[in-house]
Amino acid sequence: MFDGREPLYVQIADQIRDDVLSGALQAEEQVMSTTQYATTFRINPATAAKAFAELVDEGVLYKRRGVGMFVAPGARETLRAERRESFFTDVVDPVLAQARVLGIDVDEIVARLREHAAHDHPTPQAGTR
Amino acid sequence: MTGFGVQVRDLTVRYGPTTALDQVSFEIRPGVITGLLGRNGSGKTTFLSVAAAFRRGTSGAVLVDGEDPWENARVMGGTCLVRESGDVVADEPITENLRFLAERRPTFDRATAESLLDRLEIDPSKRPDKLSRGQRSAFGVVVGVATRAPLTLLDEVHLGMDAPARYAFYDALLADWMAHPRTIVVSSHLIDEVERLLEDVVILDHGRVLAADDAATLREQGLTVTGPADEVDAFVTSRRVVARQTLGRTAQATVIGTAPDDEARARAAGLELGAVGLQDLFVHLTDHAGDRAAAPLTPQESR
Structure with missing residues (x-):
């Protein structure tokens, strides 16, 4: 775990965001402490603290003095709103660019998506990564 | 105890015609694990030797906890440099070495030393000079961690240790440091392995500072x-x-x-x-x- 090329604290923050989005971490649930992160993943606790600080700034986590870090109420909705905004630029646009290169028509893509949507459950909830 | 900070100002160290450190300036923050990285001959050991008052600089200054460490009993009492050679009594059993350390190092924790020896599979009845290379290094690690000095300097202590022993060392260092925060400087060129432990990094090259910053930055x-x-x-x-x-x-x-x-x-x-x-x-x-x-x-x- 956490062996990507991104800085470690970014990977930790992303992991927590994904867990909040997927519901693995619920509002008001406590996240692992910096010490637990440090011993579990053999990292300096300051690295985990940096990820937490970023998430506190974003309103995903909040700190209870002397107790630890908790998922903020409404964090999931905030993250979903953000991810929805970037979904088209980060996910859809690259698909279109790739399709253009391969000579795939937009109608073909739309047809494919419709077909899948008909088979799948109506609202997939997993993270987008 | 958060540990001793170190300030290095324009430090130059020459050995005859060789300039080992050339007007280097940087800072080691108290209570932080800092990685001292550099290729062979970059000046890592020279710097650590000056910080631990094993030698004096040619010019410039090193301040440990605000004072010149040279012949400074207070600062030296709180500084522990572990070199590759181990700096232990080689021809006395390890148990004897532990007794010696416990007498002289006020912060030394014998129970920690014993549990680490056990974890690293070192027989305490043996003499350091009868240990394998890797085990001798591992004993150096035990001394460095269990001494709990406010300034702990570990100079390439991993040499000769195999991967499981090195990871046991990293885990032990991190756990002990979290329980007893202090200043730790780890010199190594196994950067991939130690990177995650480090909060700050100083990179030396040919006696100069190439970079000194927190690892993430x-x-x-x-x-x-x-x-x-x-x-x-x-x-x-x-x-x-x-x-x-x-x-x-x-x-x-x-x-x-x-x-x-x-x-x-x-x-x-x-x-x-x-x-x-x-x-x-x-x-x-x-x-x-x-x-x-x-x-x-x-x-x-x-x-």
Whole structure:
């Protein structure tokens, strides 16, 4: 775990965001402490603290003095709103660019998506990564 | 106890005609684990020896907890340098060494030492000079961790230790440091292995400081830019390029220094940006082959 090329604290923050989005971490649930992160993943606790600080700034986590870090109420909705905004630029646009290169028509893509949507459950909830 | 900080100001150390350290200045923050990285002969051991008052600098100053460490009983009582040689009584059993340390080091914790010996599978009835190379190094680690000195300096202590022993060492160091915060300096060139333990990094090269910053900031300084060769070249114009590779019409350049609009520019130009690991950054910065003189990160680049 956490062996990507991104800085470690970014990977930790992303992991927590994904867990909040997927519901693995619920509002008001406590996240692992910096010490637990440090011993579990053999990292300096300051690295985990940096990820937490970023998430506190974003309103995903909040700190209870002397107790630890908790998922903020409404964090999931905030993250979903953000991810929805970037979904088209980060996910859809690259698909279109790739399709253009391969000579795939937009109608073909739309047809494919419709077909899948008909088979799948109506609202997939997993993270987008 | 949060540990001793170290201030290094214009420190120069010469051995005869050789300049081991050339007017270096940097700071080691108290209570932090700092990695001292550098190739062989870069001046790591020389610096640690001056900080531990094993030798004096030729000019400039090193202040440990605000004072000159030289013949300074208070500062030396709280400083522990573990070198490759171990600095233990080699011809007395380990148990005897522990007794000796417990008598002389007020912060030494014998129970910690014994549990570490057990974890590293070292027989305490043996003499250090009868141990294998890896076990001798491991005993040095035990001494360094269990002494719990406010300034703990570990100079290439991992040498000869096999991977499981090294990971046991990293775990023990981290756990003990979290329970008893203090200043720890780890010199190593196994950067991939120690990187995650480090909060700060000092990179020495040929007796000079190439970079001194917190590890995350340092890592963020490196950037790879990949895409069509002409777009890559346009993107990296007037930047410090430390490596460049081409494959057909695709190029990848590694640059030092980032700008806030990098992502937007890269996206517009159809380029892909990637992070550079500390190990790669270190190799690029200290690789002198190919006539590429190493230049220190400018304050702007490294902050």
